[in-house]
Amino acid sequence: MSSDLFRADLTVVNVGLGNFADAIDGSGGTVVRTDWRPPAGGDADAAIAVAALINDAGIDAANEIAFAKYLAAQPVLQGVGRAGDSLPGMGERTITHSGPPVAWDEMCGPVKGAIIGAILYEGWAADEAAAGSLADSGEVDFAPCHHLNAVGPMAGIVSPSMPVWIVKNSDAGNMSYCTLNEGLGRVLRFGAYDGEVIERLKWIEEVLAKVMGAALDGLGGIDIKTIMAQALHMGDEVHNRNAAATSLLIKALIPPALRSGLDQSDIAAAIEFIAGNDHFFLNISMAGCKSMLDAAHGVTSSTMVTAMSRNGVEFGIRVSGAGDRWFTAEAPVVDGLYFPGYSMADAAPDLGDSAITETAGLGGFAMAASPAIVQFVGGTPADAILRSREMQQITLGRNPALTLPALNFAGTAAGIDVRQVADQSVLPIINTGIAHKNAGVGQIGAGITHAPMQCFAKAVRWLANNRAAS
């Protein structure tokens, strides 16, 4: 026993029956009450795995390194490139999708639809039926965006000809990529693939990408964290609300675009397109978050989450110290707020790489910054602040570069620790859009969802079984 237990004042952490705490309080002892709940959502086996990982000097040191790399990351939007030329490992017949790996047969409606759209866009097949057969033939390589240093919202489809944002972490040098946002309505990322969708994709490739590329060349890059930090002070959480960040982006891009010497009507069309799409910054936000988190990935023994992502079938997480493994569980259907005429029955299970924003401490983790999003969590700013504070309990630290005015400018909670998620049974909160389960219908709602506990339970079990000898 601790040599000073009889000499020190007794301070008791009470886990369980509340009246034991009352007794200590009433008799001169000091007691810290807990709102204990079964760890890992009631997974006793995972609870033991967590116990084996708690207060481990090796893990804590590894997490410190991973978190420091995340904090030090400086994602810079450098330019626009062709996916096939930019994404490492992308072959001329590769199509990426969001979330953990999934086979064609098992993909959800919107992802299948978007893949057919990408095949038509690439011209690999002449019509829907031929595109479906090609996808089914095994001649197209499907891979998660994450495996190619990329992220994609919703279906997350990237094919070789698509233009992608190129983001470089100027601190560590790692690269990350994301497509250009197509806007709302009938769009590829929700699985739509009609002529209008393909035509828009072509316009993005031929006009928008060119204008953006020229503007960024003129600027010499844009610091993504700076825009995020400002947007957080303007009511965005840069996942479900990007109105401010999009405005800041376009403000920066217009002068160099006008000076680029490109066709004025193309420039005008590009600016109009961005001005009509409050979500335009989302894909840049995602690539920026991916950039920060990839920097933190691959630190042996670290229990920091470096990706949370969904493919419409499974929810998966990756952990810094667990290599390229995914820890997966069934993707939940989001019990959110639905557009008129739609309900949960119409929804695809949770979909998209955009939870990379929450992984980086934004989105749901920065809810306190975004009063407009607050309605999803009970309505008052106080509720949002409570959520943001709750996330502080499961994270390794705060990001001083990304501050929340409503929390007295505290840095946003970041660096999800799988141990803490499992130990406290507190799940990371995610702001999300909801896709219709059928290809091409589009967004039918939005709401709050949580990463399934099973992902974290699997991760702590793996980490406990594969702990580096300390």
Add this chain to the structure above:
Amino acid sequence: MTDLHKIFPNMYRDSVALMRLSAEATELPGIEMVSAIMATEANMALLAETGLLNGAPEAGPNDLLLVIQGADEAAISAAADYIENALNDAPKTAGDGGGPALPHSIETALGLAPAANLALISCPGAYAGAEAMKALRLGLDVMLFSDNVSLEDEVALKTLGDEMGRLVMGSDCGTAIINGVPLGFANVVRRGTIGLVAASGTGLQQVSCLIDALGGGISQAIGTGGRDLKSEVGGRAMIQGLRALAEDPGTEVIVLISKPPDVDVAKRVMELAAACGKPVIVNFLGGTGDAANLEEAAHLAVAAAKSETADLENLPRHSLDPDAVAKARAVLGAGQGCIRALYSGGTFAYECMLILEPLLGTVWSTLPINPDGLLDDPWQSRGHTVIDLGDDIFTRGRPHPMIDHRMRGERILQEAADAETAVILLDLVLGYGSHEDPASEMAAAIGEARDIAEAAGRWVHFVGFVCGTDNDPQNASRQAEMLSDAGVLLTASNAQAARLAADIVGDGP
């Protein structure tokens, strides 16, 4: 099915707020669907697609459009009122979010109180081992109140505790007193110089309360859990406790309490005790030791603390003189010869059997000291029966009898209705965690039991004792008075109560 379309001109609300409001109103009785939207072109197109726009009035992007589908006019009008009220409501004031939330884990609790030095764990057994391991890894000593922790896990925890220099009290450690602070089911006893280490919760409570009654005081009382002195566990907690008390300047006398330990473990403990440099009084119930029972252990300890010699020979047998015993015996009918002891404390039941069996022969129980005395049916007494109603057999799905007296009350009535019952023996355990007024519960059951027996022309004796102190929340004197008023023959200890019961039904003094 009826529709309602209503325009609120130039009223702007955020779309998320409107979706939330719509969702709420859809829950109202008789409502199929509610949609409150800003009438932008995109929103109107969406409504048109879902067929909800049929018959809608003209509206512009700055107008709020409300569409309700419901079973009848009344339901729709109620929902419309609901929405209208909500739209006109003053904005919700920002509260403080309900104050700081309680921590959900030991580690986060430590973040709030870095000086914490002990974890008291009473969560369900399936998770208790993991919680204890976390506490140890975080540098805390542990009291593991939870039961249903496997023996294997207990050994692992105590081994880890040994490695880390941390104490693991438990599992199934019901009580402890550290630095004067009662933990779990503990009594409020005077502080003093006597340190206890007990593998029995009620044993610890009985000895500490008797020491208090005899004018002595407790420095520390360490529980080890009932399995600590099994060979697998090796007495790890008792040995640690013994060493700690030997080093503790506030402790002058040490008392060790356990049910019969493993022989090798007992030997090891006795050797360490002999070499520890302080007087050590041992009561291994039914086994080796200086004290034959808990009461003797208390007397020996108090005497040792005063550097006196205890006069065990002259301890009272019980509270009645031979004449009173004879009178009590005289009111019993011809067929009334049996003791029915209904305990809430397991060690009391065990000690009682140790006292009764030599005097009366076979004692029946769910946990008999003599295997021949195993009750076939725990719910049906036979002959002299001693049961611990706190045993898992009885508590499955019910609260412990120290907390809820209903089960024991029912069993009292059952025994009173049995023509063989002469004496019903009861313990009344006070202290933190126990029922706030157990004597009044018992008195009510005793009154009913007497009515049952009297209606059958019998008198049943109640013999009992109070394990507690006047500083306990329930006040031992007041509780004793209530039992006395209910006609219970009270003794100072469990051993005395057992002997009194035996004397009433037997032919002893």
